[in-house]
Amino acid sequence: MQHQSHCKAWLALFTLLVSLSTPLTVSSQQIPLDIAEETAMQAAANWAQGSVVQIETFGGMEIVNKQAVAPGPSTGTVLSKEGWIAASNFLFKGQPASITVILPNEERKAAKLVARDFSREIAILKIDGDESLRPAIPSDPAAWRVGQWTIALGKSFDVRTASRSLGILSAKGRIWDKAIQTDCKISPQNYGGPLIDLYGKTMGILTTINPGIVTEGEVEQWYDSGIGFAIPLADILERLPILQSGQDIHPGKAGFRVRGRDEFAEGIVLGGVSPGSPAAKAGLKAGDQVVRAGRSESTLKPVATHSNLKHAMGPIDAGQTFVLEVIRGSQTIQLPMSLVKELPAYREPYLGIITAKRPDASEEILLVLKDSPASLAGLKAGDRITRFSKESLTNESSFEQQLPFWDYREPLPLQIRKADGAEQTVTLQPTVRPVGDVTVQSFTFPVGKKEESKEGADEAKSPAKGTVQIPIGDVKNKAFAIVPTTYSPEVPHGLLVVYADAGPQDAKTWSDLWERFGLENRWIVAVIQSADEQSWSFEEVEIGTRVRSYLGTNYSIDKRRTCAAGIASGGVLALVTVAQFPDDFNALWLSDSKIGGRVRLASAEPGKSPKFFINGTDDSLSGFVERITEAGYAASYYKETWSTLKSPDAANAQDSQIFSKVQRFLQHLEAL
Amino acid sequence: MKPYPYSHLSVYVIAPAIALTLSFAVALPASGAKPVADQSAGSVLTTQEQLVDQVQERVVKLFGAGGARGLESYQSGVLVGNEGYIVTSWTTVLDVAKVRVVAFDGRRLDAAVVGVDPANEIALLKVDDAGLTGFPMDSKAAPSVGQRVFGVSNLFGIATGDEYCSVQKGVVMAIAPLTQRRGKTKSLYQGKVYVLDVMTNNPGASGGALVNLRGEWLGLLGKEIRDEQSGIWLNYALPLEVVQASMDRILKGTATLDLETVKSVEKPHRLSDLGLTLIPDVLPKTPAFVDQVRGGSVAAQAGLQTNDLILLVNDQRIDSRKSLEKILSTINRADSFQLLVQRGQELIRIQVRP
CATH class of the missing domain: 2.30.42.10 (PDZ domain)
Structure with a gap:
């Protein structure tokens, strides 16, 4: 069958070519071919448009995430005579008070939103069944070839004649194998409509689908950019019984x-x-x-x-x-x-020890914090952890890597080698990280013992110390770092990257404030100045990542102690930096910032649980602290202003309450 | 945007499409397999390249006032007939004594503004004795939805001499009224337009030509406009009959601004007079839900009930309480009107008679 129709295709083309009165040259586009092609496309679209309906929404919020949510008519595709209609989720973000569907015969029907597939951004509506309804006929995915013609149909302009946009199938298996891609013009006017093939059969339903690299709200702006997505109809039909029962579908998580x-x-x-x-x-x-x-x-x-x-x-x-x-x-x-919709709420386990990894992958305890789970279990400085639960420690599976995956509610057995060589098993009851003001007693950091946790610093070079200008490329921002004069690549240092309040920053002021802390606690403090004197813009998050990457390449950085900070207007940038690059920053300090009520963080996960230190008097902060605590993060919160930076004589103001507290917070980051 | 590149590949890809056409029982248009005759010039168009060459001769680049505050000082125009008439969009570019015209061959000519039709925002210019040939005055081609078209214009003012105007290829996406508008420039014209699926409406493109695969003139490319309903930028052209009607009015001297587009009613309907109380307007888009119907009132007699949601008034969409009040204010108190309301899952038509 397949073979026969293929032959027919070529025979037809041959006939057509022979009938042309001028010789065909490959460099010319033959208009008669164009017209023949157009006729085929028109036939396909005319046939398929009987399954396409207009959808109108009434009332509901107009603005969702700073995006105007289509108040105008949009499109849907009929799935069955019983009145099941597929549409795009984007239409219903504003929670409209009423939805109506206009059939190709101009009859208007009340519709109910029955369920949504949040993995594929498809909504299922129900109207009363009607004999005039013509369900879309699925196209066979096995026959799809990238490069074949596709036509996108919409009904927002006209309920009888569908709008047409012509393009090709750009790719299959997009968005983690959930969508197909086309270069037809896809916009709010045809979301919910079908993407059809040249036989008039429906390949998929057009929708906005998040490719995972943009935030919600930006997705709708992808129209006009030559990239559009459709969810294969077969995948929707397969899930229809679930959706018909009123059950929403969510992407599955494994953990x-x-x-x-x-x-x-x-x-x-x-x-x-x-x-x-x-x-x-x-x-x-x-x-x-x-x-x-x-x-x-x-x-x-x-x-x-x-x-x-x-x-x-x-x-x-x-x-x-x-x-x-x-x-x-x-x-x-x-x-x-x-798979599940939401993983169980996660809290990072806390033992209250500062450790260093030894060459044999055992973990040496350098300090046991007072009243911590470790101290209650009788662990002592000098003890070495050799087994985590029943697993022996290796370079690939170290203590530091395994601990975050432990359920903090479960007693944790550790095998310990005492200073005298005796091995014993000690069982600790972990807790969650304390958010109060914890003082870390002083201890001596063993030089050259923590080599595993540093990041490829080139030991042959001796990087600059003191106040160092950081090269960040051709931008208006400035960035400098305060590197302890005692810095040596054998000792990994903590890293604090500060987005200062918008405006010029004086390196001397910052150095006077932070130099001593850096020396005593092995920290490098980097400060970024905004490009504009009045405000920060979101793109400047990029500068923070450049600073992080430059310092990580040239200095030995302790991953456990990497903190992004934002002062006043710089706060939002620090927050975005930590949210986007959880592998690069382990903590966040927000000082005197204002955080919008809509800002939400994804729930904490093992290894992606930055610790928060928040100070300031703005009313928005308590709500924010509540939300992040609920999401599983440890957040220390003080309703106090950090005043030392603005004080005329910064060096003398080192006794400021908040300044001491944030320093203790940074010191405590080293503890697990 | 560049014109489409054509190669072996495109010929290969379209082969199945043609096969389909032939295997369908639908009759191919007689012209489908034959070279296309261009009625105006009597020549024969076989290839897209020939078509482009021919249309180029009929589109001119216009330069005039502007250049400040984001207003362009250039646009496009279409030659009509053999007497040097140029039809284009009526914009601030034409606010000069003489509009500079650059023809396909690079000749620089001065055009006088013959007249404008404010209602459709169309202007007619004329250059004398230049020997330029345009599309026939009585052209009457019209596309259907889905047909392929070319847009030819000097978008972004990129051509300044004898270079080609930019050619773009796409399809007519829809034929629909130019309902609402919001954008750089406002349009008084609200009638039928050809919505295109190609990005034609850029600065400088307005006044360019829309032609079909036979090289026939279909319409005039419009200004930059954003669709208020869906929020998307519209690419569209004014249909030929609208352009010709304007030209006709300008030549006869009957083009005036039709003020009926701005309706004002002295004594409109008011919710309180109708006996309707809606739920309080607290959201940006509070749905028009009926809260109370006063006994014996016009609304009660019409059969409106508490909790009815008003969807349409005289077929105009009501997406909020505000839009209901706005539309009622355009209906005379003495006139009756029709409502579509939703009651539960039922849609009910209601005639309101004062």
């Missing part, structure tokens, strides 16, 4: 972490699993090597990179099964898990 930051590196080794997550319940463990993944044991496909794994998991919804095949030691095991 495992892949080691390494390069999504395209070969080899997938798990860094850890979140306590209580589907991955933990299934028995996945840190160190497991993932080799195959799929919906069931019988449909597993090989996965080589983290990106492959995300493609395999992307289409799986909360409530569905996902199976991983892993290699553990000499065994190959298959572990099925049922």
Whole structure:
């Protein structure tokens, strides 16, 4: 059949070419061909537009996340004669009071929003069934070829004749295998409409779908940019029974972490699993090597990179099964898990010790904090941790890497080697990190012992000390760092990166304030000045990442002690920096800033739980602290202003309350 | 945007499309498999390149006033007939004694403004004795939705001499009224336009030509306008019949500003007079829910009930209490009107008679 129609296609083309009165040259676009093509497209669109309806919403909020949410008519696609209609989720963000659907015969019907698929951004509406309804006919995905013609239909202009935008299939398997991509003009006027092939069959439903690199609200602005997405109709129909029952669909979460930051590196080794997550319940463990993944044991496909794994998991919804095949030691095991909408709330466990990793991967305790879980269990400075729970410590699976994945409510057995060589098992009851004012007693940091946690500093070079200008490229900003004169690459240093309040910054003032703290506690303090004297703009977050990367490359930085800070107007930039680069910063200090009521952070996760120190008198702060505490973060909050920076004689004002408190907070970051 | 590049690939890709056309039982237009005759010039258009060459000769670059406060000092124009008439958009560019015209061959000519039609925002210019040939005065092609078209204009003022105006190819996305507008320039014209799926409406493009695959003139590219309903920028052209009507009015001297577009009613309907109380207006878009209906009032007689949601008044969409009040203010108190209300999941039409 396939072969026959293929022959027919070429025969037709041949006939057409022969019938042309002038010879065909490949450099010319033949107008008769264009007209023939146009006729085919018109036939396809005319046939398919009977399944396309106009959707109107009435009332509801107009502005969502600073974006005007389409108050105008939009488009839907008929799925069945019983009155099921697919639309794009974007229409319903404003929670309209009423929804109506206008059929191609101009009949208006009241519609109900029944359920939404938040993974694919598709909504399902119900109107009364009607014999005139013509369900969209699905196109066969097996026949799709990238480069084939596609037509995007919409009904926002006219309820009888669908609007048409012509383009090609740009790609398949986009957005972690959930969407197909087209270069048809996709905009609010055809979201919810079908993307059809030249046979008039529906390939997918057009919608806004978040590619994962932009924040909500920006997605709608992608129209006009040559990139549009549709959700394959077959995937929607497969989920229709669930949605018809009124149940929303959410992306599934498993709760495992892949080691390494390069999504395209070969080899997938798990860094850890979140306590209580589907991955933990299934028995996945840190160190497991993932080799195959799929919906069931019988449909597993090989996965080589983290990106492959995300493609395999992307289409799986909360409530569905996902199976991983892993290699553990000499065994190959298959572990099925049922994905969930939200992982159990996470809090980072806290023991109250400052440690250093030794060359044999054991962890030496340098200091036990007073009244901490470690001190209650009788741990002492000089003790060495050799096993975490039952796992022995290795360079790939160190104490520091394993601890965040422990459920803080569970007693934690540690194997300890005492100074005299005796081994014993000590069981601690972890707590969550205290948010009060904790004083860290003084201790001596052993030179050259913490080499594993520093980041590739070139020891041959001796980097600059004192007040150092940081090269940040051709921008109006300025950045400088205060590096202790005692700095040496053998001792990893903490790093504080400050977005100062907008306006010029005097290096001498900052140095007078922070030099002593840096010397005594092994910290480098970097300060960034805004490009504009009056305000910061969001793009300047980029400067913070450049400063972090420059200092990380040229100095030995202790990952445990990396804090972004924002003073007044710089606060929001520091917050965005930490939210976007959780691997680069482990703490956040907001001083005298104002945080908008809509700002929300994703829930804390193992290894992505920055500690917060917040001071200031603005009313917005208490609500913000409440929200981040709820999201699982440890936040110290003081309704006080940091005044030393503005004081005329900064050096003499070192006894300011908040200045001492934030210094103790930074010192305490070293403790686990 | 560049014109489409054509290569072996495009010929290969479209092959199945043609096959489909032939395998469909639909009859191909007679011209489908034959070279296309261009009625005006009597020449035969076979390739897209020939078509582009021919249309170029009929589009001119216009330079005039502007250049400050974000207003451009350039736009495009279309030659009509053989007497040197140029039709274009009526903009501030034309606020000069003589408009500089640059023809396809680079000749610089001065044009006088013959007249303007404010209602459609169209102007007619004339250059004398230049021997320029335009589209026939009585052209009457009209596209259908989905048909392929070319936009030819001097967008961004990029051509200044004998270089080609920019050619863009797309399809007619929709044929619809130019309902609301909001953008750099406002449009009084609210009638039918061809909405295009190609980014034609950029600075300098207004007044350019829209033509079909046969090289026939379809309309005049419009100004930059944003669709108030969906928030998207519109790419559109004014249909030929609108342009011709304006030219006709200008030549006859009957073009005037039709003030009926701004309706004002001395004694409009008011909610309180109708006996309607709506829920308080507290949101940016408070839905028009009926809170109370006064006994014996016009609203009660019409059958309105508490909790009815008013969706349409005389087929105009009501998306908030404010828009209801606005539309009622355009209806004379003595006139009856029609409502569409939602009661639960039911849609009910109601005639309100004062």
